[in-house]
Amino acid sequence: MSIGKRLWVIAEGYIPEGGAHADDPRFVSHETACMINIGDQAAEVDITVYFSDRDPVGPYHVRVDARRTLHLRFNDLDDPAPVPRDTDYASVIESSQPIVVQHTRLDTRQAELGLLSTIAYCE
Amino acid sequence: MSIGKRLWVIAEGYIPEGGAHADDPRFVSHETACMINIGDQAAEVDITVYFSDRDPVGPYHVRVDARRTLHLRFNDLDDPAPVPRDTDYASVIESSQPIVVQHTRLDTRQAELGLLSTIAYCE
Amino acid sequence: MSIGKRLWVIAEGYIPEGGAHADDPRFVSHETACMINIGDQAAEVDITVYFSDRDPVGPYHVRVDARRTLHLRFNDLDDPAPVPRDTDYASVIESSQPIVVQHTRLDTRQAELGLLSTIAYCE
């Protein structure tokens, strides 16, 4: 069984700086690209990050193994460069195998968390 | 009238452990797959749960009766095994009849609730 | 210009009872179907509400005028019957003209509000 697409876009991107819970990784503000690969072959995934006022950066490379999910925090990307905080960005995700991508942000700049999520765009 | 699809994917999954409201079922942190079957025949639904570091678990089986909705909490699944807490997962939902699936999380790890929701992916 | 579809489904539905702000209509917990009719003819819209354990109720009828938006609170529906609180439901929206539908919940059971939103399903 194969399901998904090879090209996805997340137009929203913003990792808030700081917050009330910097000492607990679960509650550090973060944005996540949730990816699932239902197929039998590992998916090689390239992520390019777009900005409002400078050239795109990337690709960042990750692998999603066969029959696995990967919830990738943009906070953790650092090669070729960390994703800047408090900065608008967007991302394009290209995969060698069909995958499904969903986008989530946990915002803990204030004492109580905020959450958002949406399916990414594919065509 | 028939509407919907037979194959759905939710790439995001995470049931937070604990929280401020463990004594009130309405406010226990949970993730829900909201399903609606508009047709005249019951939908037999198989759910498989994918992880980042182990083989998929399932299928979990539920029925959505004709002309009914079922808001299924992943917290309540226990056959063949409970869905682990504080663990990234994703899910694939296969139905014998066309259905529509929407995904929701209520996060009450902190005093004030957080909510997210998105339409699941279908093709 | 015409844009949209005539048949939409919202699988998630739940109007929380009570809350901290019952005296301020802006902050009463509510669910909304946001509809936009870009065309030149009024859209006659029928909404049917589905439940987990009883037959569907409806249709509820509303009109979305030409070149107008209507953000309809499910809380305000009362003909043929109010939408019960603290009850899982789902809804099917049928329109005589193409429209676009987005779903939003404001949850104010606690002191601080929670929000969710997603595009409805169409085919």
Place this chain on the structure above:
Amino acid sequence: MSIGKRLWVIAEGYIPEGGAHADDPRFVSHETACMINIGDQAAEVDITVYFSDRDPVGPYHVRVDARRTLHLRFNDLDDPAPVPRDTDYASVIESSQPIVVQHTRLDTRQAELGLLSTIAYCE
């Protein structure tokens, strides 16, 4: 590489008035249309705002440069007229080039923020 569509609709729109953080632009309640233009040509974008009880207003014009993202706050639109606060609206976004649009609201009417996001509708 070209990805996206030229016509997008956001049925939900509402900019809350006031709030607890009026002195910090990051925390002023706002609604944003996040747009990304992956192509090699600047996208000329026209936004028309629809209301429940009056004629549409617009177009508002913005440009999304080639290989750039623009996270446009509806709060900042003022030509031909500001978007009224505490008022239901919806928006239609037409672009000269393919783009992808995602919609986000940050609600800070109360001390703790609320967030929502969803992919816009395209066809």
